[in-house]
Amino acid sequence: MTGLRAGQLGWGGIMSHITKRLMLLIGALFATSILYASPAAAQATRTWVSGVGDDVNPCSRTAPCKTFAGAISKTAAGGEIDCLDPGGFGSLTIIKSITLDCRETEGSILASGVTGIIVNGANIVVIVRGLSINGAGVTPGSYGIRVLQAQSVTIEDSYVYGFGSGSARGISVDSTTSNVQLFVNNTTINNNTGGGIVVSPGGGLTASVTLKNVRLLNNGTSALALTTAGGTGALTAAIVDSQISGGGVAGTSGIVAKALTSTATIVIKSSSIDGNPLYGINSNGAGATVRVGDTVITNNGTALNSANSAKLESFGDNDVTGNANPGAFTGTVPHS
Numbered sequence: 001m002t003g004l005r006a007g008q009l010g011w012g013g014i015m016s017h018i019t020k021r022l023m024l025l026i027g028a029l030f031a032t033s034i035l036y037a038s039p040a041a042a043q044a045t046r047t048w049v050s051g052v053g054d055d056v057n058p059c060s061r062t063a064p065c066k067t068f069a070g071a072i073s074k075t076a077a078g079g080e081i082d083c084l085d086p087g088g089f090g091s092l093t094i095i096k097s098i099t100l101d102c103r104e105t106e107g108s109i110l111a112s113g114v115t116g117i118i119v120n121g122a123n124i125v126v127i128v129r130g131l132s133i134n135g136a137g138v139t140p141g142s143y144g145i146r147v148l149q150a151q152s153v154t155i156e157d158s159y160v161y162g163f164g165s166g167s168a169r170g171i172s173v174d175s176t177t178s179n180v181q182l183f184v185n186n187t188t189i190n191n192n193t194g195g196g197i198v199v200s201p202g203g204g205l206t207a208s209v210t211l212k213n214v215r216l217l218n219n220g221t222s223a224l225a226l227t228t229a230g231g232t233g234a235l236t237a238a239i240v241d242s243q244i245s246g247g248g249v250a251g252t253s254g255i256v257a258k259a260l261t262s263t264a265t266i267v268i269k270s271s272s273i274d275g276n277p278l279y280g281i282n283s284n285g286a287g288a289t290v291r292v293g294d295t296v297i298t299n300n301g302t303a304l305n306s307a308n309s310a311k312l313e314s315f316g317d318n319d320v321t322g323n324a325n326p327g328a329f330t331g332t333v334p335h336s
Helices: 003-041 068-072
Strands: 044-049 075-083 092-094 098-101 107-110 117-120 125-129 131-134 143-149 152-156 159-161 169-173 180-190 197-199 206-217 222-226 234-240 243-245 253-258 263-269 272-274 279-284 288-293 296-298 302-307 311-314 319-321 325-327
Touching: 044 068, 068 075, 068 092, 143 152, 143 159, 143 180, 159 169, 169 180, 180 197, 197 206, 206 222, 222 234, 222 243, 234 253, 243 253, 253 263, 253 272, 253 288, 272 279, 279 288, 279 311, 296 302, 302 311
Parallel strands: 044 075, 075 098, 092 117, 098 125, 107 131, 117 143, 125 152, 131 159, 143 169, 152 180, 159 180, 169 197, 180 206, 197 222, 206 234, 206 243, 222 253, 234 263, 243 272, 253 279, 263 288, 272 296, 279 302, 288 311, 296 319, 302 325
Antiparallel strands: none
């Protein structure tokens, strides 16, 4: 600034000029701080929960959250919530693609009076690994895992049990708005009075189920039931290396495929079906087809039951023995 200019401004003018410059600089710094703070506030791809965490935390590994519900709001779609240590992490509603992984840490949900996990998001992909979900046996109509809509749900290395009152179920797929794929691997589902796995999509929809190394034990009504609510749905299931046992629970059937005006197709291989007082396998309806191979069917009320023009077919290598009533296959099909 020249002497002339300074003289023209005077000290008051000079100070006003400097103040304006400082305000502009402070404003620029503030805007920059907001710009650089935004990524820190963004949802993380991986978050963590801990038995000693706090949901006010950012859910990082060094500052984990306390519950799944607290962590999911801070986890990006398609991201993962991991269990840092053993703990009960609360029930959860999932509306975006997410993975819950607690395989090495004894993660659990105590769902006394509520559903453990509700999946309800269009076209989402959900993976659940290593969780123990306990219903505490008190409330009818609750579920371990309930799928209302999704693209696919995968459950691995988990334990769903104790939904032990009235119509309570271990896993329920009852979508009315989208096709659903359910994959269950190396999982035990037991002591659920309304059924172990019940799949009943609405009309016009397709549901597919794949079970591998799954233990469906002591569940009321049926271990696995495939039915349609709307009349035009399509259901498929593949069951491999699995155990379907009623444990003598009164009125229990092992596998039920009901398709009076729709289609339900089940293929069962290398499994065992035992201890179901009502039916080992019940195929019901003209659209129902059950095919069984390399499977032991024993100690059931009626081992094999077909009704209303249903198909119940054998690959010719099953062991049907020790049942109160053996029933019969409706036909034999060759191995492909």
